[in-house]
Each structure stands twice: as structure tokens, then as C-alpha cells.
Amino acid sequence: MTVTIREVAKAAGVSITTVSRALNGYSDVNLDTKRKVLEVAERLNYRPSQVARSLVMKRTRTIGLLISDFNREPGGQYFMFDVLAGIHERLAAVGYDLTLVSTTTAQQRLVSYLDLCTEKRFDGVIVMGIRLDDPYVHEVVEAPLPSVVIDLPLISKHCAYVMTDNVNGSRFAVRHLLERGHRKIGFVNGHQQAAVSQERRRGYEDALRVQKIPYEEDWVYNADFTLQGGIRGLKELLERHKDMTAVYFASDLMAIGALRYCREQGIQVPGDLAIVGFDNIDLTQFVSPTVSTIAQPRYEMGTTATDLLIGMLDDNRLGEGRMLSPELIVRETS
Amino acid sequence: MTVTIREVAKAAGVSITTVSRALNGYSDVNLDTKRKVLEVAERLNYRPSQVARSLVMKRTRTIGLLISDFNREPGGQYFMFDVLAGIHERLAAVGYDLTLVSTTTAQQRLVSYLDLCTEKRFDGVIVMGIRLDDPYVHEVVEAPLPSVVIDLPLISKHCAYVMTDNVNGSRFAVRHLLERGHRKIGFVNGHQQAAVSQERRRGYEDALRVQKIPYEEDWVYNADFTLQGGIRGLKELLERHKDMTAVYFASDLMAIGALRYCREQGIQVPGDLAIVGFDNIDLTQFVSPTVSTIAQPRYEMGTTATDLLIGMLDDNRLGEGRMLSPELIVRETS
């Protein structure tokens, strides 16, 4: 059926050793026989089996993309697609493959994260969308398998991470509102199982403190990154504080939900209430008014994650953390 | 390093044949020895190598997702992510892996589509985002490798396809505008290298003809699915026809671009001009006014594509075409 190296060898009148060497560009093969081999291989349309090669080389040149439940995070698509594009682009450049595995896969087979990866003989893994309370968090860090985690500061010898600098991102957002003269600023956070939520809260707190504004719990509402969560958060905060003039949301989706609520309630944005979101998803530019936000370099997160992983694999570097800079984008809601 | 079947055999005091049979649930192995083997395998934390297995079984249980240039289609993300989710979900259920390969990968290696797939020994392929003028279109159809193409009606013994019924989708859109009383209806199409563009134009034509309205070339503008394209299209059509009261766009992104242009020009939507888009991307619900559109069952496209492929692989069915029904969603722009 498929043509093997043996048939090429026979057709070219040499041993399979010589074929292998000729095709892989080794030096100690006569130029004429090399040409002959290449010509025959071309004529027979020979394609070396990567699985056979993987078996003997003990590396698959395949890295796994572990997505914690593909569609658990509503609106996570906006984030994930760009990261994925970055990962894919960089991996293609260095000749690695990417295979998708979501935790549902593991669940269905009742097998642990690490077991799955060793069965498939991945050379490395990139982990995305994992939560603080996910059971396999420690498995990722401690595994001998090189890995890089996105948006969760896990680090070890074989585990690197890349995140946006969420603390500073939050600071930018809140500082911006402060500069606009706001003093009564609420904060609607994401769910507490996300590492980024903690950091964003910290940035909010810090920015206030710099201006000697005390941080108080009841100006914060813990939602879940979703549209509905944003609506609930705004509603609740407005009830608690009639004098609130600005709200900072830990996701654009929540900010947009809030925007919708404001329209229903006749609250003028930014006149009555200023709003800043986080993520810079496409939507922010299309809703009206357009929403001010903190941009995450999503594509770059993908590429640097890949770079870190490749560094561990090919130049066996150690795991390290990489912080990417967010950027304040001022639009109409503030 | 990693524990092999040989070590399990030694530890359990049986042959590797027996270990293999025990683990794979064959019948002719004594229940006691089977238990013993399972216990030892568990204790040693044995994980069978899928690459060794692939080599001998001559199937990898891996299917390739061929994306024609990941970020060539601007706005393609909205479409692709959901399809991807559907594919992934279904594949996981039947125990296949999915590995991403974009044409850039092949280009970088100067190797044809088919060569790439045979090297990686994919069991099948799903092709997405391919254009009519892509050089490897015929390669896909004629290859012995089972494949499913999304949004391009290619069919052969080993090649199936799944698309939305774009002709009917267009009919729904235009008929809806007709029912609203419009008679002067423009059409801004996508680029001509997409198969769906031809179909959508046909649907537009048909719907008009049913109402005895002649189809005329100069009511159609060929754009490119993008925001800017939508703006250009609307502008051009408005210049050609002062009396136009409605426009149908072959993508939501174009419709939304048009919406933006209308706002700038003070054109009332739907008062002065009614608008219908295509795709039902999330954006349509967030812009103001919300845009009427034809919904594509994106997730289902992914799952049925997978079902078709699995059918060819496991039950060796032949390639077939599957049409999915679109749905008219009336919102504020019409």
C-alpha cells in the first residue's frame, strides 16, 4: 500500500541505511548515490512514516494543547482563538504539531492528565483555561513533562507560565478613572477560581490606595466574567452605593452587560456612570458607546507560550514566568 | 525511563503476549492472571505507547484539521471556533485525536497537502476555509484519504462535505425583505473564491424571480466578507441606486460595517434602509440596532462533519453531502 524505505532501498539498489542517510542529509554518502536515492524516492513518492520515526527517536514533535473544558468559559472563545492562532503559528514555524485535548477527553477515559499525555507521548504541553481549583493543577507543575500554563502563575523546573500583568492592567484602569475625577469607583470581578481575578482585585486595591482612598469590600462584587454576571454586579453595586460614579469590570463581556442594563435604566454612560472593561475583545468597538478597556496581547501570549516551551524542549532551558504588558485603551465609556 | 509492556510482563511473570491480551480485554486469558496483570500494570503505572500501537495497527486514531491559512479570513474566527468546538467534542467522544495543520505548515515544508497527511499517517482529514481557487482542491477530492470538507461541495468516494443550505438561506433573507414590502433590494456578496458566495447569490436571484422582479447585475456588489467590504459595497450600491430601500449582506460583518456607515451618513435603519446579514455571529446582538440575519448552525456543522468522517472510517461508508438548514432571525434592522 504505502511505500516504505525498504522499497526505496531496493529500487535504488542500496541498503535502507543509505536511503535514510541520503534523505536526512548526512555527509558520508556519495553524491551520485545520494542523487540516485532522491530521484527514486521522488519517483516512488516515498513519504517517511513519522510514527515509525517517533518510535525510534523517542520524540513525537507533537505538543498537546490542554484546554480545560472547551466551552465551560462562556465568552472564552474571544480569548482562546487568538491565543491558539499564536501558538499554532509559532509551532508551525519550528516544525511541531499541535493536538487538541480537552479535559472531557480525559474524563471520558477516566485517566489523569499526565497519563493521557504519556500515552500520546507528547513532547510538551500548553495548558489553557485551567482554574485554581482544578484537580490536576499540581499534576501539571510536578510532572516531568515540559509544560507552559497560560494565565496561572505555576512554575517549576519543567513548568513555565505566561500571563498578562493583570495587577498593572487593573491599576491602569482605575488610575484612568481617578484621573477623570472619579472617587467612588466600584469593581465587578470575575469568578474566584481564576487566578487573574485575584490579581485584578489587587490592582484595583493598589490604585485606590495610592490616592489614599480606602479599599472596602462592599465596593467589590464577585461575578463570573459573563454578560449576566456584569448586569448582576452593576445592579448590586448601584443598590449599595447611590453615589457611585464609575465601575471597573474584570471583563469586557461584563462591561457590555452593564452597558445594556444602563440603557434599560436610562443611566447615561459615561455621563452618569463611567465604565472600563478588560480584555479588549472585538465587541468593545462595536457596541455603542464603545467601551474603554485594558487590552491583553492575546496573540503574543500564544507565541511566547510556545517560545517558552520550545526553549525547554530544544535548548533545555528551565521553567520561567513571563509577564506581558497590558495597555489602556480609552474609548467612549470613560 | 518509561515503563514498557516488557517490564510489566516480567513483573507479572507472564509473556508480553499475555499482558497485551489481558489489558485489551481478550477472552482467552485466565481470570486470575488477568487480575494479576492489571494489578501489576497499575502498580508500575504502565501506559501503553500509542505510537508503538499506531505503528503496528497501521492507524493512528488521529485526524487532521486542515485550515487554509489560519488568519487569512478576517472575521473567520467567529465561524471557525464554533465549528472547531463541534468537531472536537464529537471526536473526543469516539476516541480520536485532532491535530491542527494549516497550509502555512505545508508551505514551509514545501510539501503537498496529501504528502503531509501521509507522513503524519492521519486516518482522515477535515478541511475548513478552503477556496475554489486553492491549488489543492482536487488533491483533497481525489486522495484515497477519507476527508470531509466544510463549505465547499466536494464529493467523491472518500470525500464528503457539509454546508449550510446557502441558497435557501439567501431566499429566506430576501423573501423576508420582500414581505416587508421592499422591492428595491441590493446585495453585497462575499469574495468570489468562496463557494458559498455563488450559492448566496443564487438564492438572492431566485427569491427575486419568484416575485417577478428581474435580477440585475448592477444591484449586486462583490465584496469580501469584511467590515470594510460592507462599507464599500453599501456606498457603491447607494450611488448606483438612489431608490434602494433594503440591502442583503452575505456576512454579518459586512452588515455591521454598513450599519456604521449609515450612522455616519444619518441614514435611518430600518427606516430609510433595511438590512439583513448572514451568519448570526455574536456581534449582531450587541450592535445597535441589532441586526437581522440568517443563522448558520456552526456547532452542528462541526459535529456532522465529524460524524461523516467517522462513518467513513469505522463503518466504511462512502462520501456524501450533508446540507444543514439555516434559520431566519429577525431583529431590529429589518
Added chain:
DNA sequence: GGTTTCGTCCGAAACGTTTTCGGTATAGGG
């Protein structure tokens, strides 16, 4: 009691590569 049958198990080949080690021939140096 001999022959079958059945239940268990194992040896060895096969899958398609890479790589180590060594072999042969030719050329060059003394």
C-alpha cells in the same frame, strides 16, 4: 486408552524507521 477438544499461555514475526558498529575498497604515505 487413545483421540479430541478446550482453556491458557508463549515465541516470534511484524510494523517502518534511526543508528551503531564495522567492513570493504581505494588512495596516499613511508
Added chain:
DNA sequence: CCCTATACCGAAAACGTTTCGGACGAAACC
């Protein structure tokens, strides 16, 4: 003329599985 260096090539082991064909004993049958 002998020895060594060099260039080229091949045999065979290895990677970790699955599976075919058979072996061995015990039970069953005639």
C-alpha cells in the same frame, strides 16, 4: 610493498506494541 587514513556503504539491533500460529496440559469423548 606494506600500513594507515579516508570515503562509502551495509547488517543488525533497537524502539514498544499486536497478533499469528502453535504448544502444553487437562478434561471430555468414543
